[in-house]
Structures are given as structure tokens and as C-alpha cells.
Amino acid sequence: MPVIIELALPATEFQLGQILATEGEGKITLKTMVPLGGRSVPFFHATDHVREKFEARVRDHPTVSNLYVVSSHNAETLYGLDWKMDTEGFFNSVLTVDGHILEATGGQDTWVFQIRFRTHDALSEFQKDCFESDIPVDIRRIYNPTKPDAGPWYGLTAPQRETLMYAVEMGYYALPRQISTQEIANEFDISDQAASERLRRAIDMLVANTLLLTASDT
Incomplete structure (x- = not known):
């Protein structure tokens, strides 16, 4: 495990x-x-x-x-x-x-x-x-992030978690997209590049600590 x-x-x-x-x-x-x-x-x-x-x-x-x-x-x-x-x-x-x-x-x-x-x-x-x-x-x-009581945020930092949740809630991943990366950046007072990187790292961390870990047990 x-x-x-x-x-x-x-x-x-x-x-x-x-x-x-x-x-x-x-x-x-x-x-x-x-x-x-x-x-x-x-x-x-x-x-x-x-x-x-x-x-x-x-x-x-x-x-x-x-x-x-x-x-x-x-x-x-x-x-x-x-x-x-x-x-x-x-x-x-x-x-x-x-x-x-x-x-x-x-x-x-x-x-x-x-x-x-x-x-x-x-x-x-x-x-x-x-x-x-x-x-x-x-x-x-x-x-162990595959256990519900092992840590609620799966390794995400607070800024990563907040930015990813905001992006999802505001429709960044919807089709068609409801909000731009720049608008997300403005919400958190960071650059467009930093917002994109924060979202990328958040998703990478979330997948690494959930799907990849679970797959390695099968």
C-alpha cells in the first residue's frame, strides 16, 4: 500500500x-x-x-x-x-x-x-x-491518501486547493469554458502563468495521490 x-x-x-x-x-x-x-x-x-x-x-x-x-x-x-x-x-x-x-x-x-x-x-x-x-x-x-480519513486534501497545498475548487465552481473545465485563466489569476492576485501552473500542479498532485496510488494496488 x-x-x-x-x-x-x-x-x-x-x-x-x-x-x-x-x-x-x-x-x-x-x-x-x-x-x-x-x-x-x-x-x-x-x-x-x-x-x-x-x-x-x-x-x-x-x-x-x-x-x-x-x-x-x-x-x-x-x-x-x-x-x-x-x-x-x-x-x-x-x-x-x-x-x-x-x-x-x-x-x-x-x-x-x-x-x-x-x-x-x-x-x-x-x-x-x-x-x-x-x-x-x-x-x-x-x-495513505487512498483512505478517506488519511488526510482530506490529498497533498494539495491550500492555494492549489482553493484555485482548483474556484476553477471548477466557475466553469473553467466546462464546455464551453465559462471563465478564463486570466480571470482566475485576477481572483487570486497572481499572474496568468502562475494560475496555469497552480492548476497544473494541483491536478498532477491530485491524480498522483489518488488514481495512480489506487492503480498501483491492482
Whole structure:
């Protein structure tokens, strides 16, 4: 039975957190980690107000071979990162048991992760590895989203949930469409791009934590 864990981890306690450390109120959102040629390539969003110093600091890190811009829109930039990942540590503990990072956000001090494991045994192995490796994870909750009482929002953040519910209620997914993405953006005082991305991520999270989990049990 698949299970999801939500945990917090100091940025100084794992390699990618050290690489992507920001100053002040800057935030980094990890979008995904794509396995390519035996390595995991992170893709992440950074707010533009941290961009110049942030890029220079990341490129100067000894484990980074390349930092590149995938896209940039309004006040956010999407980056890809080539790096030499530790053979030990937090990410290795996740990957060893085939864990999948659903969402991660962090900055100068703390990162918060939502990670899906295929079984409770895999989660136990991950927790054991963290304990034996002195990785100070702060477990906030563990739940199985296929159970009605395991967590009502299936991993969606409050903004994702509110935006998706508003879009459905106002007829964004109706035929013909009753409201535009720009009108949704205006409701939440965000950009059109941000509204589209929030809806995309909300649907991706909802499907990953319901339909895909259920399918993996059959």
C-alpha cells in the first residue's frame, strides 16, 4: 500500500539544500527530479529577486557542473541543475527505496518535502537509513491518501486547493469554458502563468495521490 510522508529538513543538512541556499526571504520550489544517464537532474523555480547572487553562488559550488535556465516568466525562473550527488545522504536515502518526491519548497533555513513510497516497508527503510545516517528529518505527518480519513486534501497545498475548487465552481473545465485563466489569476492576485501552473500542479498532485496510488494496488 503506497504511503506519503511530509517532513521538514534543515537546508544545511542535505547537499541540494546547501547548493540552493537563498538569502533573506527567497524561496526555491523543487519541481521534479528527472533520472538521466544514471544521475538525477533537479528542475526548480526561483523567484527573480534572488536570481543574480543565487546563480553565482550555485555555479561556484564544487559539486555543480552546470546551472541553466529552462524558462523565465514574470518573476520566476525555471532552472535545471547538473550536479554530482552524494552517494550517501538524504536524496540517496529516498532514491534507494524508489521514493518519489511529490513536492519540496525551501530557502535559507528549512525545506519541506512530500515524498511518496510504494509500501510502508519502503518508508520504514527510509526512516531507518535517516536515523542511522544522522539525517535530522522532522516528520510532520504520514498518511495513505487512498483512505478517506488519511488526510482530506490529498497533498494539495491550500492555494492549489482553493484555485482548483474556484476553477471548477466557475466553469473553467466546462464546455464551453465559462471563465478564463486570466480571470482566475485576477481572483487570486497572481499572474496568468502562475494560475496555469497552480492548476497544473494541483491536478498532477491530485491524480498522483489518488488514481495512480489506487492503480498501483491492482
